[in-house]
Amino acid sequence: MGATHRHPGGAVPRSARSPLDALRPAAFGADPSGERMARIRRSPNFADGVFVNPVGTDRTPSGSMLAYLPTYFRKENRLRRVPAHPVPVHPTTVADLAAPAASGLRLTWMGHSSVLAEIDGARVLFDPVWSERCSPFALAGPRRLHLVPVPLSETGPLDAVIISHDHYDHLDMPTVRALARTGTRFVVPLGVGAHLEHWGVPAGRITELDWHESAEVAGLTLTATPARHFCGRALRNTQHTLWASWVVAGPRHRIFHSGDTGYFPGFAAIGDRYGPFDATMVQIGAYSEFWPDIHMTPEEGTRAHLDLQGGDPSAGVLLPIHWATFNLAPHPWAEPGEWTLRAAHEAGVTMAAPRPGEPFEPAGTPPATPWWRAVAAEPAGDGPAGRPARNPLAEAADVAVHSAVSGAAPGSHGAGTETAGAPRG
Numbered sequence: 001m002g003a004t005h006r007h008p009g010g011a012v013p014r015s016a017r018s019p020l021d022a023l024r025p026a027a028f029g030a031d032p033s034g035e036r037m038a039r040i041r042r043s044p045n046f047a048d049g050v051f052v053n054p055v056g057t058d059r060t061p062s063g064s065m066l067a068y069l070p071t072y073f074r075k076e077n078r079l080r081r082v083p084a085h086p087v088p089v090h091p092t093t094v095a096d097l098a099a100p101a102a103s104g105l106r107l108t109w110m111g112h113s114s115v116l117a118e119i120d121g122a123r124v125l126f127d128p129v130w131s132e133r134c135s136p137f138a139l140a141g142p143r144r145l146h147l148v149p150v151p152l153s154e155t156g157p158l159d160a161v162i163i164s165h166d167h168y169d170h171l172d173m174p175t176v177r178a179l180a181r182t183g184t185r186f187v188v189p190l191g192v193g194a195h196l197e198h199w200g201v202p203a204g205r206i207t208e209l210d211w212h213e214s215a216e217v218a219g220l221t222l223t224a225t226p227a228r229h230f231c232g233r234a235l236r237n238t239q240h241t242l243w244a245s246w247v248v249a250g251p252r253h254r255i256f257h258s259g260d261t262g263y264f265p266g267f268a269a270i271g272d273r274y275g276p277f278d279a280t281m282v283q284i285g286a287y288s289e290f291w292p293d294i295h296m297t298p299e300e301g302t303r304a305h306l307d308l309q310g311g312d313p314s315a316g317v318l319l320p321i322h323w324a325t326f327n328l329a330p331h332p333w334a335e336p337g338e339w340t341l342r343a344a345h346e347a348g349v350t351m352a353a354p355r356p357g358e359p360f361e362p363a364g365t366p367p368a369t370p371w372w373r374a375v376a377a378e379p380a381g382d383g384p385a386g387r388p389a390r391n392p393l394a395e396a397a398d399v400a401v402h403s404a405v406s407g408a409a410p411g412s413h414g415a416g417t418e419t420a421g422a423p424r425g
Contacts, residue, residue: 027136027173028234029166029195032241036208040191040240043210050239051191054226055264057293080332084377087146087324090357094154103363105253105278110149111356112325113170115257115281120250122159122218126257126281127170128152128179134169134326136233141168142326145333149357152178159218163188164259165243166195166231169326173199180205187215187222191241195233211244223247225270227261229294247274256280256308260322262293263300267307276315279352279362280305285323285336295322295329298339302347313348317362320351324372334376341370 032040040046090096093108101118108116112134113127130152135141152175161184163171171192179186180201188196193206207215209224216222224244231241246257247270256270256277271277284301296304302318309315323336337353344351352366360366 024234025136026199027168029171029173030198031238032191032194036191036194037240039208040242043190043242045211045242051231051242053228053230053264054266055228055262057228057230057262077330080377081327081330082145082377083333083372083375085375087375088355088371089147089149090355090359093149093357093359096359097156101361103361104250105255105363106359106361107255107279107281107319107352108149108359109281109319109321109354109356111144111146112323113164113257113259113281113283113321115319115321116155117248117255119248119253119255120219122220122250123156124160124162124217124220124222124248125155125158125179126162126246127164127259128161128175129169129172130175130178131172134172136168136173142328145325145327146356158182158184159220160185160187160222162186162222162246162248162257163192164227164246164257165189165229166192166233166241167260168233169328170259171195171233176201185217187217189224189242189244191231194241209244210242219250221247221249223249223274225256225274226264226266227259228264228266229260229262245270247277249274253278256282258282258296258301258304258321260286260295261304263296263304265307267304268310271308271310276309276312279317279319280308281319281321283322284320284340285331286329287331287336288329290330298336299343302340302343302349305344305349306347314350316350317366318344318349318351319354324356332376332378334372334378337370337372 045051097108104120106118110116112129114129115126117124117126130148133141133143161179163186165171176196177199180199185205185207186196186201187207187209190208190210193208196206197203209215211224211226214221214223223246225247227243227245229243231237231239231243243259245259245261248255254275254277258281260283282301282305283296284298287295287297298320301320305318306313320336320340324333327333340351341353350366352360353370354360354367355371358367
């Protein structure tokens with residue numbers, strides 16, 4: 001594995017700042033400069049002034065926005081993109097986390113791409129977003145569709161926070177500032193440290209990695225691996241911060257977090273070099289025909305999981321991420337969960353279907369209840385075919401979920417006791 005690299009420094013001199021910088025929202029972060037920018041220029045993944053993808057991207061959100069906007073604002077489509085009833089959040093997360101993981105590996109999906117991983121005695125938090133909106137503005141932007149399962153202060157001590165890239169739904173300024181006060185270490189892709197320093201994270205607690213570079217934290221090896229995406233937080237996106245997927249390896253367990261990515265052949269190479277994995281956390285939501293190169297569909301996410309496991313469907317557990325929490329794409333709200341359920345079943349892959357905040361151990365029996373069916377605005381389709389997914393593991397639980405989750409009699413769609421609103425913590 002590559003050498004461990006720490007913070008390269010490089011704050012922007014006052015004399016080099018534009019007068020307009022005073023008007024720049026703090027949430028926009030800061031551009032890399034100085035020695036940090038010099039290291040970026042030396043990266044083998046930086047060419048012609050920008051970071052480049054392992055496989056080219058022809059269709060991205062910026063290039064498709066004019067075609068996408070009519071779909072986004074159409075009323076009937078907007079209603080399908082949000083749940084009709086409150087999203088169930090696991091009610092006893094804090095108590096469940098108080099006991100150590102029996103197997104040495106436990107995952108808790110907090111919603112979207114935020115996952116707490118307890119692995120071989122260490123605790124790592126991926127892409128924490130605890131704010132009400134994933135936006136630079138408190139009163140505008142995509143709003144959270146369910147409560148944060150636990151207050152940030154009650155997630156317990158962390159050995160590391162891992163960030164996949166600098167988009168707002170993965171790198172959240174208020175959350176970072178709160179975590180900075182805990183003394184935890186941040187491990188991020190190359191260039192992202194400029195944002196963290198701008199928000200008050202001490203330079204000595206930031207480790208920036210290029211693809212295939214590693215850092216050692218609390219007995220774990222954290223390795224940045226390739227992804228097919230892009231970066232940027234401000235109106236002028238310089239593409240000077242890297243995006244990454246992540247491998248976390250301990251003495252007994254290995255896990256993978258995809259961050260945001262389009263499908264590409266590199267998953268098999270990551271699996272060959274670092275796998276197989278006890279669990280993969282794979283992006284399966286916010287896909288669209290308008291940007292097929294930078295986000296995966298559930299079917300592609302399932303294929304990525306198989307690639308990472310060397311083609312062995314019996315290896316490890318697939319935890320779908322990047323869905324259910326924010327409305328970021330034109331697909332129906334419940335479709336990512338349903339489509340992944342069907343794709344995983346057809347591929348023979350074990351898929352975990354936890355409610356937000358529901359801890360599980362991949363070595364045991366993962367949660368399989370399709371909880372989203374009780375709160376969706378319409379019957380969940382499994383993708384373009386629109387056929388409901390049926391999973392034998394979930395079949396018996398499907399009837400019970402309407403009663404236990406939504407508080408209604410089986411077969412009805414009454415609202416449960418959880419209410420959406422400001423996140424706890």
